[in-house]
Amino acid sequence: MKAKGFFRVILILLVLSINIGCDQVSKSIVRRKMDYYDQIGFLHNHITLSKVENAGAFLSLGDSLKGPMRIILLNLFPLIAVLFGLYYILAKTDLNRLTLFSVILIVGGGIGNLYDRIVHGSVTDFMHINFVIFQTGVFNVADVSIMIGMFLLLIQAWLKQKAEPEPGRAVEQ
Template identity: 45%
Template sequence: MKIQITQKLRLLAILSLVLLNISCDQISKTVVRKTIEPYQRIQVFKNNFVLTKVENTGAAYSLGADLMPIHKILLLQILPVIVLLILLWQILIKTNYSKETIIGFTFIIGGGIGNLFDRIVYGSVTDFLILDLGIIKTEIFNMAEVSIMLGSLLVLGAALFNKKEAAFKEKQV
């Protein structure tokens, strides 16, 4: 009985985190679509943090924007659906991932679904954030990419930390 409740709570937590990431992304994009004109620049904090609106018909850095429609569908819609479903399936059925890894994957899946939704529904992904902190300058991005980057850093950090922890434990034995 306790195992079933724990599994249900785990499933609920995973799906809730995925939905939270999708929601943050889609709400922010909806606000931008309704309030910012294409290419309008709004300086939130000087030139360091700028809001603008660009519709990207490709992937990162507009890669694939010039592909034939069928290739775009295959590479930017069908392939990501398959990858995201496999990743979601893995974290739902495999219980030996660390909490950090699971959270990271939920962020990656949520961000991926957010951009995938845009591609399917609107034919493009709405990007609207630019950061310029001197040594760190970004291209234009959106909240889905923030989720994907944070998730990737969590997964990478968990993998590195778990490797160091395992090596430390081996030395102790």
């Protein structure tokens, strides 16, 4: 492996570790310092912290699954997706920086939530936003990471599509 490739891998693993670390530290603090359903409000309670354990996936989907279906849908499929994402960012050396960063955020968030599900049996969620017309479910730092990564990928795809000429249209010179 060339020095450039080695430093690229180290940088990817460093950013990934920081991402996962921020998620796990925040969840650890919440697990130790908050009781279930305690609420700490900010901005006139539009942003609240409240410890909730999510036994399912996004918005508690699948929390009532049992046995092998639970393991397959909530552990195995996410593990395969995270491993594929990790392979993708390490093997695909021609990714632009924004795409690379976006996928690192998605993989890091996935690893953070998958780790919780495997080690703790559920994912610790603790943030909630309620601005009347905009309200979220309870979420965590890993969820924020995944959403920012997806948002950046969508913006990049939209900008790339806008930059490409429409089929059948002549390009002005």
